[in-house]
Amino acid sequence: MPQAQCSRFMSLAVGTAAASGLGMIPVHRLPRPVRAGYVALPAVLTTGVSLLAGQGSLDPADPGDAPRRRGLGAPTLPEAALSLPLGGLIAGAGAAGLRLDRAAEGLLRRRGVPAPRVWIGLATGAVTLASTLLDERSSAPGTTSTQEQVLALLTREDPMGLAPGADGMPEDEYGPEAEAIAELLDTGAAPTAAQLDEVWEQWFSQPLSPLLGADRMGSLLEALSALAPEGPGA
Numbered sequence: 001m002p003q004a005q006c007s008r009f010m011s012l013a014v015g016t017a018a019a020s021g022l023g024m025i026p027v028h029r030l031p032r033p034v035r036a037g038y039v040a041l042p043a044v045l046t047t048g049v050s051l052l053a054g055q056g057s058l059d060p061a062d063p064g065d066a067p068r069r070r071g072l073g074a075p076t077l078p079e080a081a082l083s084l085p086l087g088g089l090i091a092g093a094g095a096a097g098l099r100l101d102r103a104a105e106g107l108l109r110r111r112g113v114p115a116p117r118v119w120i121g122l123a124t125g126a127v128t129l130a131s132t133l134l135d136e137r138s139s140a141p142g143t144t145s146t147q148e149q150v151l152a153l154l155t156r157e158d159p160m161g162l163a164p165g166a167d168g169m170p171e172d173e174y175g176p177e178a179e180a181i182a183e184l185l186d187t188g189a190a191p192t193a194a195q196l197d198e199v200w201e202q203w204f205s206q207p208l209s210p211l212l213g214a215d216r217m218g219s220l221l222e223a224l225s226a227l228a229p230e231g232p233g234a
Contacts, residue, residue: 016126020124024121026101028099039098040091042091043088043091046087050087051079051083146185146227147179150181150185157212160211177203181196181199184199185224190221190224190228191228
């Protein structure tokens with residue numbers, strides 16, 4: 001297993017295990033001071049960070065080219081109006097978490113589920129793992145849609161000589177044709193020259209093959225084939 005993949009796997013495993021372990025702790029049965037801290041500390045920290053961020057912002061009254069940052073002091077009314085409700089929201093979420101923890105454990109006990117805290121911990125770990133994987137997937141770089149890749153190919157070939165992106169011509173001038181070809185690719189097979197000719201006749205009233213010639217048409221078909229799910233580039 002590559003080192004990067006192994007490191008990612010270990011990170012996911014440790015995070016999931018930690019979340020599961022925390023989920024097994026009966027937070028609602030901890031001593032009252034601990035429960036109070038569980039609710040109050042995140043709220044206080046959130047409020048403080050929000051106030052510091054607001055006071056550390058650039059001073060809008062400074063007319064210079066390099067505005068100075070305001071010094072720390074008593075928060076202004078707008079800063080307090082933003083930070084205090086935010087802290088209250090965090091405190092409310094913490095209190096709701098305690099009630100939810102109590103309700104979940106009580107429900108499992110009434111259902112006769114053995115070791116309810118273990119199941120709550122496992123569920124917490126599973127939710128954490130799923131959330132992490134979804135976040136990684138959504139933030140993965142280099143994810144380009146098939147339609148965008150087709151558009152790049154058509155723009156490169158520029159069969160109609162439109163020079164997209166130049167002289168005020170839209171960069172997505174071949175967008176409708178790219179969308180139609182991408183739909184063909186979504187069927188799982190590479191499009192044929194006849195299908196591309198049909199798409200071009202629909203939009204430009206003439207086939208694509210004569211415009212590109214045999215060599216360029218073959219190159220385009222090869223590149224499109226690599227984009228198809230069953231193509232050589234899949």
